[in-house]
Ligand code: SF4
Ligand code: SF4
């Protein structure tokens with residue numbers, strides 16, 4: 001909803017409403033079929049923001065590129081739990097320290113897809129040295145905090161563990 | 162004394178109309194880490210290292226005007242962590258090898274990193290390919306160490322009246338560029354005593370011939386912590402303006 | 405004369421024994437022994453991978469940065485690189501003669517480095533072996549065993565090294581990665597307090613250094629037959645000497661003597677060292693092989709370092725070290741000239757010289773006053789040579805109009821000794837390799853031979869008997885028939 005920095009509504013939440021009170025749209029929305037890999041969508045958006053960053057302030061100039069690079073690392077199957085933690089840090093820095101709205105929201109696609117489609121991320125970690133000790137749900141606390149959510153869908157239940 | 166105050170971490174800080182939070186804090190003897198701010202060189206606000214929480218919202222203290230009664234926090238664990246992350250970002254963005262750098266001990270980035278207790282950066286290094294411009298007879302520009310603070314841009318434009326520097330490119334590819342058809346420092350009218358040369362907080366703009374002439378132990382930040390140096394610098398600037 | 409190393413007529417058919425230090429630290433060595441059908445060792449190859457990419461790394465950097473930057477690239481003797489680089493940079497800056505203060509400050513720093521390096525090598529890395537013998541069980545061959553059985557020696561060793569480090573700290577500002585050298589001079593002189601601080605312990609430093617020489621000498625004498633013969637071979641020698649022929653570790657002209665002791669060249673200006681020394685590249689090694697041009701690539705390899713220096717110079721300019729040098733030279737009709745293990749003895753004599761040299765410098769008022777820097781006409785080529793703890797060290801830079809490095813060549817001490825170490829290993833293997841079986845004894849002996857040259861390899865910074873090595877024995881078809889590994893904790897396992 002509302003472009004790359006908008007709100008990501010997963011299929012489980014399709015009963016929500018497009019309205020100022022619930023999901024504001026700013027007049028634009030994109031629909032991704034279930035066949036789409038939401039990790040790749042988020043990665044694409046991460047590159048979009050890195051490209052759009054004007055470069056004036058440190059958090060956005062460096063943070064958006066670090067985020068895009070980390071997503072690339074995950075995509076290459078080289079990600080680890082540590083990278084997930086680092087992305088949490090990057091999200092906090094972007095949100096709280098950036099100069100303008102672009103930086104504030106640049107991490108949103110990653111934050112939201114991490115929360116809504118944890119499997120898409122977890123799958124990539126598992127390929128290489130997945131550390132079971134890493135609690136993905138706990139690591140998502142920041143993501144929940146940033147998006148202001150604490151509903152069931154914002155938590156990961158590790159069924160497979 | 163106008164008697165106007167705000168609080169900084171609970172302590173009252175007096176200010177005069179028009180002053181920024183940073184200026185008032187420094188005048189009151191409180192150091193807020195900063196890199197792109199320098200007393201006398203205007204208000205810029207790009208590094209974000211000076212970010213504080215004002216009534217619960219983050220803002221750069223060097224560009225935010227002080228207002229009566231505002232509650233400013235700077236020494237919170239969250240802000241401390243964010244500042245460390247920012248300084249780490251500046252380190253990984255360029256190519257910094259402090260032990261070999263002639264600015265070591267005189268460098269504000271390094272001194273701020275010590276001040277805020279930065280250890281090794283938690284982010285991956287970019288190892289960017291950046292140029293060194295040694296074409297000027299008296300000055301060297303090493304973009305490997307530039308943190309894009311634009312102090313030299315402001316100094317050259319506002320103090321020297323020359324406009325030698327600008328920032329070119331966007332995002333992570335932003336670079337300091339030189340205003341000459343060739344793009345080389347040697348083809349500008351930059352002089353070695355220009356404010357633009359002296360103002361660089363890091364080892365990006367350096368005078369030739371000065372390298373390593375100050376022995377270890379006698380360099381600026383060997384002798385005094387950056388907080389004391391910055392407070393002193395702000396005091397001198399206030400006196401200069403008062404005339 | 406030693407059989408040339410590369411003489412095996414058909415190296416392809418030789419069996420190979422690879423001895424490989426297993427180390428996670430960058431910079432490792434590996435030894436390959438090539439055997440003939442009769443299981444005789446015909447070739448030895450000590451592979452060294454160091455200084456990779458340095459020449460590239462400094463390209464484009466302003467030249468005055470290099471003496472400081474080079475310190476980062478070698479953690480083993482950073483001060484030597486700082487000084488050799490500094491001398492090259494003096495030449496670039498057109499500074500032909502330094503002020504007395506600058507030269508003496510640099511000499512002081514250099515003596516400090518010699519003292520700490522030689523003390524470290526002798527007491528920490530080699531003394532267990534020398535005191536207990538290199539056939540002693542591995543548990544005994546450690547610094548801890550030395551500390552337990554010879555507490556006095558161990559304590560003095562630590563304090564000697566510490567004194568050297570303090571000299572470095574006071575002159576260069578820090579124990580590591582300090583800086584003293586600037587183009588054409590130095591950045592500081594000593595304060596009277598700093599001078600007094602160093603003076604406080606200098607007498608005891610000289611005494612203990614003299615005791616260390618006595619220990620090294622006694623140990624050598626006690627095992628004379630073995631020490632004279634172990635990995636012993638005559639070779640040409642290279643070092644700097646002062647104008648009057650004296651030992652000078654900081655500055656001088658190049659002198660080389662042949663294997664027979666005859667002078668090959670003398671007082672040559674090192675600024676054109678390439679007219680005297682050439683380097684060849686061999687396909688199996690990253691390291692270059694320098695040789696004396698006058699003798700050619702096959703016979704022209706030589707030795708550098710403490711033993712070469714003491715045999716090369718006419719005298720040591722400090723009295724006690726000179727007396728000790730005479731004893732070294734006169735021992736059993738000059739047997740030490742060829743003896744690899746005499747390096748340890750020579751190293752201690754140099755340590756004594758450094759201690760005496762520091763004492764003399766500290767009495768010199770020039771350290772406290774006087775100009776620091778001289779300036780001159782900028783030049784495009786700079787060469788700096790010093791005698792580092794391990795031997796002659798050459799730095800050579802070329803710069804462009806804008807003061808940026810365009811080319812850099814280094815010949816480090818370990819490179820000069822490259823072929824000598826191969827020969828030492830070959831001698832040892834020839835003597836101690838028994839058939840097709842690799843033994844811990846052989847491994848230890850090879851290590852002892854390499855160690856005597858104090859190579860600047862990260863694997864060599866482990867204490868003796870703890871250099872991580874993997875030994876592999878291959879037959880003529882290339883199949884491994886035996887493998888012996890020693891880990892960094894000293895434990896040896898087969899396979
Ligand atoms: S500019 Fe500062 S931070 Fe960068 S290498 Fe030099 S001393 Fe270190
Ligand atoms: S050269 Fe120095 S002053 Fe100019 S933008 Fe870069 S870091 Fe700032």
Ligand code: FES
Pocket residue numbers: 194195196197198205206207208209210211212221222223224
């Ligand atoms: S000092 Fe305030 S943003 Fe840089």
